[in-house]
Amino acid sequence: MEALLNQFFNFDIMARALPLVLTGLRQTLLLCLVVIPLGLAGGLLVALLSLVRLRAVRWAAIVAIDFFRAVPPLVLLIFVYSGLPFAGVRLTPLAAVALAFFLNNSSYYAEVYRAGIESVGRGQWDAARSTGLTVGQTLRSVVLPQAVRNVLPDLVSNTVEVVKLTSLASVIALPELLYSADMARSLTFNTSPIVLAAGFYLLMLWPLVRLVSRLERRIAS
Amino acid sequence: MDTWSRFLDTFFKPELIRQYLPSIAKGTFTTIEIALAIVVTGILFGLFLAVVRTFRVLPVNVLLVACVDVMRAMPPIVLVLLVYFGLPNIGINIPSFAVLWIVLSLVLAAFAEEILWAGILSVPKGQWETARSTGFGFFSTLIYIVLPQAVRLTVPPLTNRTLAITKNTALGTVIGVPEILNQATTGQSFSGNATPLMMGAIAYVVLFIPVVAFGRFLETRFRWSRV
Numbered sequence: 339m340e341a342l343l344n345q346f347f348n349f350d351i352m353a354r355a356l357p358l359v360l361t362g363l364r365q366t367l368l369l370c371l372v373v374i375p376l377g378l379a380g381g382l383l384v385a386l387l388s389l390v391r392l393r394a395v396r397w398a399a400i401v402a403i404d405f406f407r408a409v410p411p412l413v414l415l416i417f418v419y420s421g422l423p424f425a426g427v428r429l430t431p432l433a434a435v436a437l438a439f440f441l442n443n444s445s446y447y448a449e450v451y452r453a454g455i456e457s458v459g460r461g462q463w464d465a466a467r468s469t470g471l472t473v474g475q476t477l478r479s480v481v482l483p484q485a486v487r488n489v490l491p492d493l494v495s496n497t498v499e500v501v502k503l504t505s506l507a508s509v510i511a512l513p514e515l516l517y518s519a520d521m522a523r524s525l526t527f528n529t530s531p532i533v534l535a536a537g538f539y540l541l542m543l544w545p546l547v548r549l550v551s552r553l554e555r556r557i558a559s
Numbered sequence: 560m561d562t563w564s565r566f567l568d569t570f571f572k573p574e575l576i577r578q579y580l581p582s583i584a585k586g587t588f589t590t591i592e593i594a595l596a597i598v599v600t601g602i603l604f605g606l607f608l609a610v611v612r613t614f615r616v617l618p619v620n621v622l623l624v625a626c627v628d629v630m631r632a633m634p635p636i637v638l639v640l641l642v643y644f645g646l647p648n649i650g651i652n653i654p655s656f657a658v659l660w661i662v663l664s665l666v667l668a669a670f671a672e673e674i675l676w677a678g679i680l681s682v683p684k685g686q687w688e689t690a691r692s693t694g695f696g697f698f699s700t701l702i703y704i705v706l707p708q709a710v711r712l713t714v715p716p717l718t719n720r721t722l723a724i725t726k727n728t729a730l731g732t733v734i735g736v737p738e739i740l741n742q743a744t745t746g747q748s749f750s751g752n753a754t755p756l757m758m759g760a761i762a763y764v765v766l767f768i769p770v771v772a773f774g775r776f777l778e779t780r781f782r783w784s785r786v
Contacts, residue, residue, distance in 0.1 A: 341649045404775070407722075408767035409760060410729035413740050417760055420744070424569045424753040498632070499723075505634035509733060516637055529645035536637050543632035554677060
């Protein structure tokens with residue numbers, strides 16, 4: 339028990355690791371500010387492409403979505419970061435993370451948006467178009483607001499996944515939360531810094547996880 | 560050399576493909592093994608937790624929901640590192656593939672519990688009452704009446720979640736499990752060429768595209784039947 343507490347909840351070591359872990363936390367938050375908007379925007383674009391009337395475009399979008407959902411994000415990240423340099427494309431860790439997660443997250447967000455847009459009845463389109471709204475206006479002020487409301491739990495839950503995903507950046511030495519905690523771990527030979535990082539992830543994500551559960555229950559009832 | 564042949568030479572070099580095919584195949588086999596183990600233990604344990612939750616014993620459920628929430632909020636790689644580096648230091652030595660298997664099973668169990676519990680809640684109360692009043696016991700009602708209806712609703716989200724979590728077997732590379740990604744990156748650094756990495760990526764696509772397509776099929780069916 340003593341050993342367990344000392345190994346996982348050593349407050350002295352946590353206190354010493356805190357400054358380093360906090361700089362990591364800041365990087366993680368910055369990373370979120372990059373990858374979440376990119377994913378939301380890319381996902382919307384891909385979702386719209388997967389719903390256009392032109393069959394070739396529609397299929398291309400769906401194939402891309404399925405492809406990037408089949409490749410584990412870590413594989414994509416390592417491919418972008420250490421495979422592309424062989425082809426002469428050398429990216430910084432941040433750019434590699436942004437590109438790899440843009441591809442991955444856009445596909446997941448696209449599926450969520452798609453389900454949302456399809457959940458809005460055809461009649462809404464027809465009614466909006468017949469009152470003289472253009473396609474863009476219909477989409478912006480009639481369909482999307484309802485679509486987003488219908489899939490709000492999935493959007494939030496996917497965003498939780500995106501934040502969790504940023505921890506993979508540690509594998510390519512981007513000094514985010516997990517990377518700094520792991521560095522502190524290897525300096526102190528003690529696992530407490532990782533527990534500290536885990537605490538920060540929990541602090542960020544637990545409210546969102548609760549929110550997802552509540553939203554899902556409200557929609558179910 | 561023109562661009563096209565340089566591209567082929569970087570990502571699809573024939574002699575490297577021949578050379579690394581065995582190790583990528585071995586990695587694929589390891590990935591399949593661990594993935595199947597995770598699916599079985601994760602979903603069964605999740606089902607067990609959801610059933611425990613139907614007893615509605617308050618202290619048990621509070622603890623259960625708290626643990627499930629933690630597993631849902633934590634990045635799996637954090638848990639993997641925590642277990643992998645933490646346990647040996649307190650005298651518990653388990654092989655790295657077991658670390659991956661246990662951690663991802665627990666994560667899958669947490670998500671499966673939430674999904675199955677939502678499914679159980681979605682079965683109308685009348686179903687419980689009718690079954691109980693015709694003489695079914697609590698367990699018979701759960702097993703023969705409620706779960707069959709609950710599980711059907713949960714198949715599409717459960718499939719997608721299971722896919723997302725089994726893809727995390729790639730995290731094994733961080734702790735030295737010889738799965739696809741590990742074999743691929745090892746091959747890349749030995750050969751100084753991106754071909755093994757490309758082969759690894761292709762192995763994942765071949766492995767998981769059918770599951771993605773299956774999930775899509777389930778979702779369309781599910782949507783159709785709900786209208």
